[in-house]
Amino acid sequence: MSKEELLKKLSDYVYEMEDLDIPEVAKEYLDAGHSAHDGVHQGLIKGMERAGDSFADEEYFVSDLLFASDAMYAALEIFEPALTGDQATEKLGTCIIGNVEGDTHDIGKNLVKTMLDAAGFNMIDLGKDVPVQEFIDQAETHQADVICISTLMTTTMPVMREVLEELSAQGVRDKYKVAIGGGPVTEKFAEEIGADGYSENASEAVNLIKRLLAIPNE
Amino acid sequence: MTKVKNMTPKQRREALKTGQPVDRMPIMMFHPDYAAKLVGDSISSSNFDSQKLANREIAMYRTYGVDEIQIQYFRMPMKTGVMTGNLSMVKELDLSEFSPENDHRQKINIEAVKLIQEEIGDEITLTYGISGPLTLAGGLVSHEALLRGFRRDQETVHELLRFTTDFLKSLVDNLAQFDDLNFFIFDPVASGSLISPKQFREFAKPYLSEIIAYIHESYDEVGLHICGNTTPVLQDIVDTGADAFSLDQIVSITDAKEAVGDQILLMGNIDPSRYFLQGSPQEIEEKVYEAYRDGHDTEAGFIIRSGCGVPYHTPEENMEAFINASIRCSREFYNLED
Numbered sequence A: 001m002s003k004e005e006l007l008k009k010l011s012d013y014v015y016e017m018e019d020l021d022i023p024e025v026a027k028e029y030l031d032a033g034h035s036a037h038d039g040v041h042q043g044l045i046k047g048m049e050r051a052g053d054s055f056a057d058e059e060y061f062v063s064d065l066l067f068a069s070d071a072m073y074a075a076l077e078i079f080e081p082a083l084t085g086d087q088a089t090e091k092l093g094t095c096i097i098g099n100v101e102g103d104t105h106d107i108g109k110n111l112v113k114t115m116l117d118a119a120g121f122n123m124i125d126l127g128k129d130v131p132v133q134e135f136i137d138q139a140e141t142h143q144a145d146v147i148c149i150s151t152l153m154t155t156t157m158p159v160m161r162e163v164l165e166e167l168s169a170q171g172v173r174d175k176y177k178v179a180i181g182g183g184p185v186t187e188k189f190a191e192e193i194g195a196d197g198y199s200e201n202a203s204e205a206v207n208l209i210k211r212l213l214a215i216p217n218e
Numbered sequence B: 001m002t003k004v005k006n007m008t009p010k011q012r013r014e015a016l017k018t019g020q021p022v023d024r025m026p027i028m029m030f031h032p033d034y035a036a037k038l039v040g041d042s043i044s045s046s047n048f049d050s051q052k053l054a055n056r057e058i059a060m061y062r063t064y065g066v067d068e069i070q071i072q073y074f075r076m077p078m079k080t081g082v083m084t085g086n087l088s089m090v091k092e093l094d095l096s097e098f099s100p101e102n103d104h105r106q107k108i109n110i111e112a113v114k115l116i117q118e119e120i121g122d123e124i125t126l127t128y129g130i131s132g133p134l135t136l137a138g139g140l141v142s143h144e145a146l147l148r149g150f151r152r153d154q155e156t157v158h159e160l161l162r163f164t165t166d167f168l169k170s171l172v173d174n175l176a177q178f179d180d181l182n183f184f185i186f187d188p189v190a191s192g193s194l195i196s197p198k199q200f201r202e203f204a205k206p207y208l209s210e211i212i213a214y215i216h217e218s219y220d221e222v223g224l225h226i227c228g229n230t231t232p233v234l235q236d237i238v239d240t241g242a243d244a245f246s247l248d249q250i251v252s253i254t255d256a257k258e259a260v261g262d263q264i265l266l267m268g269n270i271d272p273s274r275y276f277l278q279g280s281p282q283e284i285e286e287k288v289y290e291a292y293r294d295g296h297d298t299e300a301g302f303i304i305r306s307g308c309g310v311p312y313h314t315p316e317e318n319m320e321a322f323i324n325a326s327i328r329c330s331r332e333f334y335n336l337e338d
Helices: A003-015 A022-031 A036-056 A060-080 A105-117 A133-142 A153-167 A185-192 A202-212 B007-015 B031-040 B042-045 B050-064 B087-094 B104-120 B132-139 B143-152 B154-173 B198-214 B229-239 B253-258 B274-278 B281-295 B314-331
Strands: A095-100 A122-125 A146-148 A176-183 A197-199 B070-073 B128-132 B179-188 B222-225 B245-246 B263-271 B302-305
Touching: A003 A022, A003 A036, A003 A060, A022 A036, A022 A060, A036 A105, A036 A202, A036 B104, A060 A105, A060 B143, A095 A105, A095 A133, A105 A122, A105 A202, A105 B143, A122 B222, A133 A146, A133 A153, A146 A153, A146 A202, A153 A176, A153 A185, A153 B274, A176 A185, A185 A197, A185 B070, A197 A202, A202 B104, A202 B302, B031 B042, B031 B050, B042 B050, B050 B104, B070 B104, B087 B132, B087 B143, B087 B154, B104 B128, B128 B132, B132 B143, B132 B154, B132 B198, B143 B154, B143 B198, B154 B198, B154 B274, B179 B198, B198 B222, B198 B229, B229 B245, B229 B253, B253 B263, B253 B281, B263 B274, B274 B281, B281 B302, B281 B314, B302 B314
Parallel strands: A095 A122, A095 A146, A146 A176, A176 A197, B070 B128, B128 B179, B179 B222, B222 B245, B245 B263, B263 B302
Antiparallel strands: none
């Protein structure tokens, strides 16, 4: 198989959620001496982007995105040792991401993380039920560009406001872009609490973060 | 037309069933969180105290005259060490561990039902809200593990759903002392935003149908709410045997009415976050008007309702706007006398 055919197969296997079979394809690709960087970018990430597009078109469901990301990560494990030196990808930026304190619904947050990861961002995932100060401390530690905050519950939406208020109180608000999302969250709420952006779903989140950081879409 | 005033929810329901005049149409919402605020409790403190649970529902009824009050069972207790976020422990699940003696939630709820029925049971039929089999399953093994199981381990997922369905039957049995109850099933994990129609038909529908049929052996009414976009599975929802379907705000009432409005009573669907929580009273009035405009001629019936849970921090004036607009619009659209 040619490099192009293998890249197509990697993309297809992510898109078709073949998490059990994709490692073999990744090995075959590396054994043939092809660039790991290309394999990730022109194969895996392309497949994940296709899955994201199908999700935006309502052809794919959350469950499909989850399975596609399983396939992507299964192949990434094979590629990672080969991604050294100039093969290593230059990241577009660093994002802190987590569900606010009191919220444990993290499927949506995980999908946003996956899509941003695939798009080339360095993702620091704080998990779910994350205390307000933790977002700020981790953003400082990792010199993050963006803080992404998620909740699925109206009861914990006020905690998002607290994160913004604390960032201001501690004099670091201007160092970060803050993006929020999750089921009950709206554009209006984002404006009201002074967040920089809101995204309705995981595939839109990538465009949002790129826009916030003024990164052009290829 | 005969002028009727100040009917109780029971009288109103009975009149509607028999084609008699009513004072207004029923008003319903998913209000437990808001009701907790109404009586000055936190959500968690009132959830674990029978008297507080009863107080908040009675207060909601007395304050706003709502036509539905609920005691809810949403999540099975996690037995430490049994569930580890994957499907491997499903075989160890044991129904006897979830008897009312061991399961505090059931015990608290049964007490709360008694307290409410003593106080206002002659005016309103209490609704017992339960999670659907799929949602209980997700709560037990984690939602990601459940979704992955759809693809890799259907057999274990079915075994788990067998368990949660049997559990729900036992929960219904444990309520046998109460003969005047309605039921409402919440199945957010069966959401069209989360799973595909094919997965809905395989993993949600059969078990929902089974538990609804089981409840119908002893009780008249079983409502169903599924979050997210359910447009592609509306006919399947009708097939489950539910008596009413509550639409999420992202589903068009008109579309639902055209698809299944001749077969099932529709409820909906004022956006809880966008309007109850963040909207103005004027916006709520507009949305209530639009909901009645689109829904009132549903052949099998229409009831105004919130699209999902009404937030704790909903401003009082928004709640009042919802109630007042619902009364006004229902009289307007159904030609009822003021």
